[in-house]
Amino acid sequence: MKPTFILALLQHGYKVRTSTLYHLLKGKRTSSVLLYGFLYENLRFFQFTPDLSESKFNQLITRLIEQKLLYQTSDDKVQITAQGEMLVQAADKDFSQIDNYRFGKTDEAIWRLLQFTVQVVSHLSYVNKAYIPLEQSPLYQKQVKMYIKSMPKSLLIKNVKEEWHYIFSCLGRKDANFFAQQFSGYERTGKASFQLMESRQKAFEQFLIKKAKLHHLLFVMEQLPERSFLKRLVAPLINQNENKSMAETRMYLKTESSLEILAQQRGIKVSTIKDHLMELALTNDFPFERFISNKTGRILAEQSKPYQEWEYRTIKNIFPELDYFEFRLYQIQKLREEREYS
Amino acid sequence: MKIDLEQLLYDKFGFSSFKPGQKEVIEHLLEKHDTLAVLPTGTGKSLCYQMVGQLVQGTVIIVSPLLSLMEDQVIQLQKKGENRVIALNSSLSFLEKQYVLNHLSEYKFILISPETLTQKEVRNKIANVNIALFVIDEAHCVSQWGVDFRPEYTKLAKIQEECGFPLTLALTATATPNVKKEILKQVFTQQKAVCEVVFSVDRPNIGLIVNRTLEKNETLLSYVTQLKSKGIVYCATRKNTEKINQLINEQTDLKSAFYHGGLTTNERSLLQQQFVSNQLDVLCATNAFGMGIDKPDVRFVIHYDCPDSLENYVQEIGRAGRDQQPSIAVLLYQKGDESIHYYFQSESRLDRTLLNDLAVNQTEDTKKIMPELNEIQQKWLQGYLEKEYTIEELEQRLLRKEKERQQQLNVMLNYIKEEKCRRTFIQRYFSEEVTKSSPESCCDCCGLSFDNFKRQIVQSPEEKEIPEQWEDILIRLFKE
Numbered sequence: 001m002k003p004t005f006i007l008a009l010l011q012h013g014y015k016v017r018t019s020t021l022y023h024l025l026k027g028k029r030t031s032s033v034l035l036y037g038f039l040y041e042n043l044r045f046f047q048f049t050p051d052l053s054e055s056k057f058n059q060l061i062t063r064l065i066e067q068k069l070l071y072q073t074s075d076d077k078v079q080i081t082a083q084g085e086m087l088v089q090a091a092d093k094d095f096s097q098i099d100n101y102r103f104g105k106t107d108e109a110i111w112r113l114l115q116f117t118v119q120v121v122s123h124l125s126y127v128n129k130a131y132i133p134l135e136q137s138p139l140y141q142k143q144v145k146m147y148i149k150s151m152p153k154s155l156l157i158k159n160v161k162e163e164w165h166y167i168f169s170c171l172g173r174k175d176a177n178f179f180a181q182q183f184s185g186y187e188r189t190g191k192a193s194f195q196l197m198e199s200r201q202k203a204f205e206q207f208l209i210k211k212a213k214l215h216h217l218l219f220v221m222e223q224l225p226e227r228s229f230l231k232r233l234v235a236p237l238i239n240q241n242e243n244k245s246m247a248e249t250r251m252y253l254k255t256e257s258s259l260e261i262l263a264q265q266r267g268i269k270v271s272t273i274k275d276h277l278m279e280l281a282l283t284n285d286f287p288f289e290r291f292i293s294n295k296t297g298r299i300l301a302e303q304s305k306p307y308q309e310w311e312y313r314t315i316k317n318i319f320p321e322l323d324y325f326e327f328r329l330y331q332i333q334k335l336r337e338e339r340e341y342s
Numbered sequence: 343m344k345i346d347l348e349q350l351l352y353d354k355f356g357f358s359s360f361k362p363g364q365k366e367v368i369e370h371l372l373e374k375h376d377t378l379a380v381l382p383t384g385t386g387k388s389l390c391y392q393m394v395g396q397l398v399q400g401t402v403i404i405v406s407p408l409l410s411l412m413e414d415q416v417i418q419l420q421k422k423g424e425n426r427v428i429a430l431n432s433s434l435s436f437l438e439k440q441y442v443l444n445h446l447s448e449y450k451f452i453l454i455s456p457e458t459l460t461q462k463e464v465r466n467k468i469a470n471v472n473i474a475l476f477v478i479d480e481a482h483c484v485s486q487w488g489v490d491f492r493p494e495y496t497k498l499a500k501i502q503e504e505c506g507f508p509l510t511l512a513l514t515a516t517a518t519p520n521v522k523k524e525i526l527k528q529v530f531t532q533q534k535a536v537c538e539v540v541f542s543v544d545r546p547n548i549g550l551i552v553n554r555t556l557e558k559n560e561t562l563l564s565y566v567t568q569l570k571s572k573g574i575v576y577c578a579t580r581k582n583t584e585k586i587n588q589l590i591n592e593q594t595d596l597k598s599a600f601y602h603g604g605l606t607t608n609e610r611s612l613l614q615q616q617f618v619s620n621q622l623d624v625l626c627a628t629n630a631f632g633m634g635i636d637k638p639d640v641r642f643v644i645h646y647d648c649p650d651s652l653e654n655y656v657q658e659i660g661r662a663g664r665d666q667q668p669s670i671a672v673l674l675y676q677k678g679d680e681s682i683h684y685y686f687q688s689e690s691r692l693d694r695t696l697l698n699d700l701a702v703n704q705t706e707d708t709k710k711i712m713p714e715l716n717e718i719q720q721k722w723l724q725g726y727l728e729k730e731y732t733i734e735e736l737e738q739r740l741l742r743k744e745k746e747r748q749q750q751l752n753v754m755l756n757y758i759k760e761e762k763c764r765r766t767f768i769q770r771y772f773s774e775e776v777t778k779s780s781p782e783s784c785c786d787c788c789g790l791s792f793d794n795f796k797r798q799i800v801q802s803p804e805e806k807e808i809p810e811q812w813e814d815i816l817i818r819l820f821k822e
Contacts, residue, residue, distance in 0.1 A: 112608065118819065121820065122819040122820055125819075125820045125821040125822070126821050129423055129425075130420075130421055130422060130423035131420070131421065132417045132420045132421055132611065132615065133420065134608055134611070134612075135608075136413075136416060136428075136429065136607070137434070137435075137438050138428065138438060138441050138442060138445075139435075139437060139438050139441060154822070157820050157821070157822055158822060160820065161816055161819075161820040161822065164816055165813075165816055168812045168813075168816070173811075173812075176812040177810060177811060177812050179812075180811075180812035180815040180816065181810060181812075181815065183815060183819060184612065184615075185818075185819040185820075186818075186819065186821070187818070188808070188815075188818065188819065189612060189615040189616050189619055189621060190612060191612070191616070192599075192605070192608075192609040192612050192613060194609070195599060199587075199588050199591065
């Protein structure tokens with residue numbers, strides 16, 4: 001991994017604890033780690049480098065501090081320096097399409113499934129059975145067979161072709177070609193992704209580019225109509241990125257019950273329900289008003305921005321009755337509003 | 343009724359005639375005779391069991407030592423439209439393996455690694471399958487004399503017994519007399535009469551050159567640009583395959599790619615298919631590539647690094663010219679190239695040191711240390727814990743293996759230094775009768791000149807134009 005990548009994650013300019021950033025990159029799913037990711041707009045790098053060791057990460061941070069690209073504050077936090085900011089801007093890398101929180105756990109599996117499906121449908125359209133399936137696993141084969149049998153053959157071929165046509169026309173030409181050239185099918189052997197990338201690029205850079213392209217593709221696929229074949233094919237795999245228990249809590253949320261009743265219905269602790277709701281509030285449509293009292297709203301409305309720098313302990317010292325859960329939800333709500341309008 | 347094997351060969355496999363040895367092996371098996379076949383690479387050993395499998399009832403079990411080899415075989419069968427084929431090995435997830443084990447009888451061809459086959463659960467299931475033919479591929483792995491010795495292969499006799507001694511075929515490409523003797527002893531324990539089909543390792547259509555050079559990169563580029571045909575550049579390490587691939591892509595207009603065990607199964611499969619369908623000119627590969635590769639018109643095999651044994655070298659160059667057309671094998675040698683293998687050998691010395699330490703410890707500690715060991719060390723240790731041998735015996739075995747490896751490397755170096763005839767050197771090493779080729783197509787010692795030889799080399803057909811724009815790709819992929 002390049003130190004400049006870490007530097008880019010600290011581009012937000014706030015003073016932060018590096019250990020939380022490490023846990024975010026490793027994929028530790030706790031409220032504080034997820035909240036950190038949300039506050040500093042790094043949530044999309046959740047579980048981005050699950051194999052990164054803490055010592056290696058700390059070495060990178062130390063090197064950045066030594067190079068005066070990061071500044072270490074007295075309370076053991078770090079902040080990007082002006083020099084560091086210049087370096088990140090000069091590198092001019094745009095990875096805004098990466099959303100590892102939404103897709104990271106299953107992105108590769110989804111792409112393999114898509115390639116395999118294209119291959120099977122292509123050969124089906126030429127009525128050819130003698131070919132080497134891209135996937136040898138009997139389970140994979142069974143799954144694709146099941147989807148393919150879900151509609152008449154001619155309709156399937158037409159839909160798959162049209163849907164890919166639509167998806168590719170939503171991507172830039174370069175990205176659309178990047179994916180299409182990886183397709184195998186009748187009288188066509190696709191390229192491996194690394195063959196389509198600059199060989200001079202380092203492995204990590206290739207990894208970043210590939211993730212960005214793939215996540216953009218998946219984002220486009222999510223916008224397809226609900227009934228479309230490809231969306232139905234990938235949806236179960238995309239959903240696997242969610243915390244299952246949280247997804248269940250979301251179902252109960254529709255019942256408009258109180259926190260205590262929700263916990264009772266789900267058979268889990270209130271604190272766990274709060275964790276789930278906090279995570280849901282980060283990215284989902286969320287009924288903030290239901291959980292933030294007017295009083296808390298009034299107290300927090302008087303606090304000055306930026307919201308990222310609000311510290312619960314400091315405000316609670318002035319307003320001892322301030323509830324942590326409500327405080328965080330309010331903070332999330334305001335940040336989401338701010339980002340939406342910016 | 344007598345089966346017209348030639349007709350079947352044409353109908354099922356698309357060939358008009360058998361290659362040397364194939365028909366004899368198939369006939370022996372159809373007459374229910376256990377058979378040992380020593381057929382050189384490129385003679386289509388796998389066709390023997392593929393065809394018998396089509397003709398008899400029951401399942402064909404193929405024990406195969408390498409994952410890549412199994413993948414290749416699965417692919418070959420699938421290309422012929424045979425879908426009842428599965429590779430049962432460590433690359434399957436737990437769920438996949440359970441699925442396959444519960445549906446074993448649905449498969450016609452089961453490729454299985456010796457490690458998987460020796461697992462109790464698998465053995466029990468296999469014993470209940472109606473086995474038409476039990477194939478031991480790369481049977482030389484059974485021999486402790488060989489470089490590829492695999493301890494699991496010595497357990498095969500027990501498994502054959504559990505399966506009621508099914509009809510057995512042992513296949514190998516390279517077997518010195520000692521190795522052959524050991525295969526007969528280990529694999530055909532019960533059988534008195536075993537049919538043997540043995541053909542020479544010599545491939546007269548492959549010209550042999552050793553180029554002792556000071557500038558390997560330049561020499562390599564000169565060869566590949568002059569040859570202008572499809573071929574393989576073998577390297578000893580993954581890193582070198584990537585480095586050489588980059589060199590070729592940057593310095594020539596040839597289409598090159600690299601191939602090694604670090605790529606995913608899917609990537610390897612794609613690259614192999616690209617190479618077979620002439621989308622690539624050159625494939626820079628480690629020895630993970632090639633066993634069972636189904637491309638008859640590989641025109642050259644260049645070794646960028648020094649091979650570790652003549653056995654492996656002969657196997658690897660055997661991937662050239664399977665269509666019997668003139669092809670060439672070039673070995674680039676720079677003084678000291680063999681040092682890479684000294685490094686691998688020093689790893690083996692470390693293994694022995696580790697075992698020595700373990701011998702002093704108690705068994706409990708030994709179990710605890712298991713997760714810290716590498717795969718091969720774990721395997722050795724497992725055998726010890728299961729009381730198959732003592733630590734001392736294991737150490738002796740490793741020591742012997744080290745010495746053998748050193749000997750093999752010395753043979754390789756002697757081949758490089760050979761001044762009379764390289765072909766004769768190979769034939770003598772495998773205790774074969776020496777057959778002379780014409781000097782101008784034999785080897786560089788005999789007078790083969792690269793400049794003259796390259797003119798004989800037939801070019802492969804150019805690939806079809808492959809569309810690169812997504813709109814064209816979609817139109818060609820889906821026929822409405």
